[in-house]
Amino acid sequence: AQSVTQLGSHVSVSEGALVLLRCNYSSSVPPYLFWYVQYPNQGLQLLLKYTTGATLVKGINGFEAEFKKSETSFHLTKPSAHMSDAAEYFCAVSPTSYDKVIFGPGTSLSVIP
Amino acid sequence: DTAVSQTPKYLVTQMGNDKSIKCEQNLGHDTMYWYKQDSKKFLKIMFSYNNKELIINETVPNRFSPKSPDKAHLNLHINSLELGDSAVYFCASSLGPEGYTFGSGTRLTVV
Numbered sequence: 110a111q112s113v114t115q116l117g118s119h120v121s122v123s124e125g126a127l128v129l130l131r132c133n134y135s136s137s138v139p140p141y142l143f144w145y146v147q148y149p150n151q152g153l154q155l156l157l158k159y160t161t162g163a164t165l166v167k168g169i170n171g172f173e174a175e176f177k178k179s180e181t182s183f184h185l186t187k188p189s190a191h192m193s194d195a196a197e198y199f200c201a202v203s204p205t206s207y208d209k210v211i212f213g214p215g216t217s218l219s220v221i222p
Numbered sequence: 223d224t225a226v227s228q229t230p231k232y233l234v235t236q237m238g239n240d241k242s243i244k245c246e247q248n249l250g251h252d253t254m255y256w257y258k259q260d261s262k263k264f265l266k267i268m269f270s271y272n273n274k275e276l277i278i279n280e281t282v283p284n285r286f287s288p289k290s291p292d293k294a295h296l297n298l299h300i301n302s303l304e305l306g307d308s309a310v311y312f313c314a315s316s317l318g319p320e321g322y323t324f325g326s327g328t329r330l331t332v333v
Contacts (some may be wrong), residue, residue: 143321147263152226152312152324195262209255209278210322218271 111136111201113213121219128172128187130216132200135181142183143210144174144203152201159183170194195220225249226326228313232322235303236333243328245313252317253277254296256288259310272331282316303332 116131134140141160154218157168164176174185183200200213226247236240247254255278256268270278271290285301296313310329316320 118280120228144326145322150325150327153265153314153322155321155326158321209267209270213265215263215265217263 110138110212111204111211112202113150113200113211115198115200115213115216117216119154119217123221124188124192126188128218130184130185130198130200130218132174132183132213133181134200134202136202136204138204141180141203141205141210142174142176143181143203144168144172144185145169145198145199145201145212147197147199147215151159154200157186162190165211171198184185189220190220192220194218225323226313226315226325227247228311228328229267230328232329234333235330236310237303237305239297239303241303242300243313243330245296245298246323247294247313247323248316249315249317249323251315251323252293253315253319254290254293255314255316255322256296256298257312259312265312269296269298282306299331303330305332307312308323308332 114133137180143158144156147153157166157175158167167173172187197215199215201210203210253272255270269288274290287299290296310327312327313325316322
């Protein structure tokens with residue numbers, strides 16, 4: 110069965126500092142991987158996705174993530190945090206393009222001025 | 223134009239009532255979903271339809287019944303509402319591996 114873990118339910122960074130949100134998954138096959146962001150009182154928005162090909166994936170708002178099969182990880186990074194990055198971030202996995210997507214428990218990111 | 227729209231955005235109702243949430247997508251996607259987000263932000267899939275056919279039906283009480291009149295619409299009807307049904311319900315749609323497009327959610331409060 111697919112599962113997703115996100116280390117740290119809450120992460121705080123200073124404005125301008127590196128953002129690193131961790132995601133590990135369990136999957137019996139190379140999966141499809143996603144990061145979503147949820148701003149307060151809004152729906153989830155796709156940040157980036159890995160399906161096949163290049164393992165370093167660039168997304169919106171300056172975020173990127175790297176698929177590391179040997180570590181079963183898909184960590185999300187951004188070189189310099191902005192106040193507007195404060196939100197809930199969800200890592201998600203799907204074994205194929207048509208299977209259900211399983212979401213991790215989420216990481217709440219706070220950005221300190 | 224809103225890609226995935228849900229109505230209503232807020233729903234406050236008493237225990238025992240029956241209520242419906244509507245969802246429409248104008249993206250031409252084949253698959254639509256209902257997810258429940260609890261107070262701890264945990265997202266759990268409830269149902270999925272592909273071209274009006276039910277393909278995912280998770281362990282959800284029978285009081286919840288999805289209906290898809292066409293591939294652009296997926297509604298959720300809830301009978302005999304309970305306090306534990308209070309949550310945010312998200313509709314989403316997808317086309318292959320491109321990821322989901324979510325609606326803005328319906329916050330259901332049962333009192």
